[in-house]
Amino acid sequence: METVRRVISVVVLNEAQVLARVSGLFAGRGYNIETLTVAPIPETDLSHMTIVTRGNQRVIEQITKQLHKLIPTLKVIEHSEMVEKEMVLVKFPIEEKLSDIQTLCAAYNGGIVNVGENMVIAMAADEPMRIKHFITATKRYNPIEIVRSGVVAMER
Amino acid sequence: MKISGAQMIIEAIIAEGVTKVFGYPGGAIMNVYDEIYKQNDFEHILTRHEQAAVHAADGYARASGDVGVAMVTSGPGFTNAVTGLATAYTDSVPLVVISGQVPLSLIGTDGFQEVDAVGISRACTKHNYLVHDIADLPRILKEAFYIARSGRPGPVLVDVPKDITGEIAEFVYPADVHLPTYKPNYKGNERQIKKAAEAILKAKKPLLYLGGGVVLSNATEVVRRLAEISQMPAVETLMARGVMGADNPLLLGMLGMHGNYASNMAMSETDLVISLGARFDDRVTGKLSEFAKYADVIHVDIDPANIAKLVDVDYPIVGDIKIVVEKLIGHLEARIKPERYHVWRDILKRYDELHPLTYHDSDEVIKPQWVIERIGEKVGADAVITSDVGQHQMWAAQFYPFDRPRQWINSGGLGTMGYGFPAAIGAQVACPDKHVINITGDGSILMNVQELVTAAENKLPVINVILNNHFLGMVRQWQTFFYDKRYAETDLSYQPNWKLLAEACGGAGYDVTTKAEFDAALDAALEGGKVTFINVAVDRLENVLPMVPAGGALYNMLLEHKES
Ligand SMILES: Cc1ncc(C[n+]2csc(CCOP(=O)(O)OP(=O)(O)O)c2C)c(N)n1
Numbered sequence: 001m002e003t004v005r006r007v008i009s010v011v012v013l014n015e016a017q018v019l020a021r022v023s024g025l026f027a028g029r030g031y032n033i034e035t036l037t038v039a040p041i042p043e044t045d046l047s048h049m050t051i052v053t054r055g056n057q058r059v060i061e062q063i064t065k066q067l068h069k070l071i072p073t074l075k076v077i078e079h080s081e082m083v084e085k086e087m088v089l090v091k092f093p094i095e096e097k098l099s100d101i102q103t104l105c106a107a108y109n110g111g112i113v114n115v116g117e118n119m120v121i122a123m124a125a126d127e128p129m130r131i132k133h134f135i136t137a138t139k140r141y142n143p144i145e146i147v148r149s150g151v152v153a154m155e156r
Numbered sequence: 157m158k159i160s161g162a163q164m165i166i167e168a169i170i171a172e173g174v175t176k177v178f179g180y181p182g183g184a185i186m187n188v189y190d191e192i193y194k195q196n197d198f199e200h201i202l203t204r205h206e207q208a209a210v211h212a213a214d215g216y217a218r219a220s221g222d223v224g225v226a227m228v229t230s231g232p233g234f235t236n237a238v239t240g241l242a243t244a245y246t247d248s249v250p251l252v253v254i255s256g257q258v259p260l261s262l263i264g265t266d267g268f269q270e271v272d273a274v275g276i277s278r279a280c281t282k283h284n285y286l287v288h289d290i291a292d293l294p295r296i297l298k299e300a301f302y303i304a305r306s307g308r309p310g311p312v313l314v315d316v317p318k319d320i321t322g323e324i325a326e327f328v329y330p331a332d333v334h335l336p337t338y339k340p341n342y343k344g345n346e347r348q349i350k351k352a353a354e355a356i357l358k359a360k361k362p363l364l365y366l367g368g369g370v371v372l373s374n375a376t377e378v379v380r381r382l383a384e385i386s387q388m389p390a391v392e393t394l395m396a397r398g399v400m401g402a403d404n405p406l407l408l409g410m411l412g413m414h415g416n417y418a419s420n421m422a423m424s425e426t427d428l429v430i431s432l433g434a435r436f437d438d439r440v441t442g443k444l445s446e447f448a449k450y451a452d453v454i455h456v457d458i459d460p461a462n463i464a465k466l467v468d469v470d471y472p473i474v475g476d477i478k479i480v481v482e483k484l485i486g487h488l489e490a491r492i493k494p495e496r497y498h499v500w501r502d503i504l505k506r507y508d509e510l511h512p513l514t515y516h517d518s519d520e521v522i523k524p525q526w527v528i529e530r531i532g533e534k535v536g537a538d539a540v541i542t543s544d545v546g547q548h549q550m551w552a553a554q555f556y557p558f559d560r561p562r563q564w565i566n567s568g569g570l571g572t573m574g575y576g577f578p579a580a581i582g583a584q585v586a587c588p589d590k591h592v593i594n595i596t597g598d599g600s601i602l603m604n605v606q607e608l609v610t611a612a613e614n615k616l617p618v619i620n621v622i623l624n625n626h627f628l629g630m631v632r633q634w635q636t637f638f639y640d641k642r643y644a645e646t647d648l649s650y651q652p653n654w655k656l657l658a659e660a661c662g663g664a665g666y667d668v669t670t671k672a673e674f675d676a677a678l679d680a681a682l683e684g685g686k687v688t689f690i691n692v693a694v695d696r697l698e699n700v701l702p703m704v705p706a707g708g709a710l711y712n713m714l715l716e717h718k719e720s
């Protein structure tokens with residue numbers, strides 16, 4: 001069976017252990033996690049997790065079923081029609097061409113967000129694929145550090 | 157009412173109708189034990205090891221159908237219980253295990269006897285809780301019992317810090333649970349059930365594939381009825397022995413690695429598998445690509461994750477076996493023509509005649525299979541049979557005439573040596589009027605042998621029949637077949653004195669080398685009313701056959717019993 005990439009949203013009770021239950025499930029059953037993000041859903045006692053994973057169709061089906069089986073899981077959505085976004089922070093030496101960096105970031109819904117004595121921090125927020133391109137493009141400005149947020153997604 | 161956390165635990169146990177608790181005290185759970193001392197509503201049975209406490213609660217649950225309850229202290233008390241949790245989890249046994257924990261203020265400090273119980277048990281419990289606030293305790297206890305027994309049953313751990321058991325707070329035991337994220341589906345999808353019924357009507361070679369779920373859902377009667385009205389043949393997994401009843405002409409036997417020829421051939425040739433509460437374990441299926449190769453599959457299971465996990469399913473039905481099978485019968489009753497499967501049954505009958513389940517009996521040495529048959533002749537339907545893990549377990553499953561569900565109790569999924577004796581203790585507590593016999597091996601029995609003391613103290617007349625081959629026999633069998641007879645660390649020639657061992661702990665012991673001695677010993681044990689070891693010297697090199705080598709196709713069985 002062919003391996004596919006899937007974005008899965010899991011809505012869980014925001015309680016102790018819940019992240020461990022989810023990540024432990026992936027570790028224990030040998031499922032792959034590419035990215036995992038989690039944050040509370042405003043004005044509820046729930047959290048939203050977005051997981052990017054890979055596997056064949058049977059594995060993906062098992063992942064969604066096993067996630068659902070966890071007692072604190074309210075909802076599991078295997079995304080098909082979705083908006084996907086990821087954010088990245090990149091730190092550059094102050095000596096680099098700041099205007100070029102600014103322009104590059106702007107093309108990816110970002111900009112320079114902090115300027116320090118020796119470095120600047122820039123941000124971009126875009127589709128995961130475009131974030132990859134952005135990171136490649138930053139290479140020529142000698143990035144010191146790159147931090148990606150992982151993917152969040154919403155069904156259209 | 158304001159009471160302590162420890163009292164809340166007692167109140168919850170009483171409110172849930174629990175009458176027996178198995179456990180072992182220690183520092184972190186002493187507040188609870190102090191309250192156990194003060195009450196008379198349930199009996200606490202002190203095992204001599206925490207693993208045994210959980211297995212005993214498990215045996216109690218399997219024999220009675222009720223939730224089993226065990227109690228252990230923090231740290232090593234809890235880690236000793238882990239094998240018990242994992243055993244129950246794999247076989248979907250409803251348990252509530254309460255563990256003590258270090259006080260909240262010490263959690264995370266590597267305190268004395270601190271271990272991350274919820275972390276360790278996450279993968280071997282249906283759910284677990286670490287209580288952070290006494291205000292949550294009544295709700296958590298209520299949920300624990302509900303989760304353990306509902307849906308696909310399983311063990312639930314409640315880890316309670318010591319300061320919480322000592323704290324006083326308002327207690328109202330909730331009347332209901334409110335768990336919006338947990339809603340087991342019992343009913344089954346009507347349309348799918350109808351489609352499945354149509355598939356049965358169209359099939360030429362349907363086969364009922366019965367698993368432990370039939371026992372768990374108390375569906376034996378309806379399943380027998382489905383077989384009866386349709387005259388479809390049935391095979392049972394290790395966990396379903398007793399569902400059809402040994403004398404049922406529609407029962408082909410047990411399938412799988414040590415299944416009989418007719419059962420495995422039926423699965424290989426069927427055109428419609430009707431899987432009821434079975435989960436396509438690798439010990440059942442053998443090589444997956446060859447398993448039920450020509451069949452469509454109806455899969456009824458309460459756990460959606462079991463469905464289509466290993467094989468493609470044409471008619472998935474998530475629901476309780478009993479409810480779904482009742483509905484299936486409703487669709488089939490008026491329309492099914494039992495003559496339809498006549499040819500199919502004849503073929504299978506022929507297979508069974510070709511290679512019946514059998515062994516070569518002997519007068520020189522006791523054959524282990526003979527012992528099982530003999531016990532069956534003597535006590536049959538009156539006994540509850542538990543077992544450990546190994547050859548003896550397979551012989552028990554093959555040769556005992558199981559007549560009803562919950563008569564056969566074994567660690568099928570995890571294969572836990574040391575399970576049988578404490579499980580028998582639990583079963584004896586649940587069924588005081590029945591004979592409880594643990595069919596065990598000379599390896600397995602030593603893994604919880606200290607329970608002799610528990611059984612003797614509590615006057616639980618569990619009979620342990622040790623099929624003594626002076627080997628870790630099942631491993632030895634694999635070494636014979638697949639490792640050129642290199643018997644690495646499986647020779648158990650060095651043995652304890654079994655009779656004296658049993659007697660030293662307050663039980664009775666018999667060493668048996670002939671059939672006549674066995675008969676006498678069993679009679680004495682059945683009469684004696686004491687925990688007993690019957691140490692039966694059996695043929696050392698007897699193999700469990702038929703055998704499907706691991707990963708092989710079900711239809712490729714090693715069949716012959718050669719004279720050893
Ligand atoms: C706790 C545990 N350890 C190891 C095993 C592996 N194992 C499976 S069967 C077996 C041999 C059991 O020997 P015995 O109890 O004498 O039974 P026999 O096969 O000889 O009937 C072993 C070691 C196991 N199932 N469980």
Ligand SMILES: [Mg+2]
Pocket residue numbers: 546597598599623624625626627628629
């Ligand atoms: Mg042995």
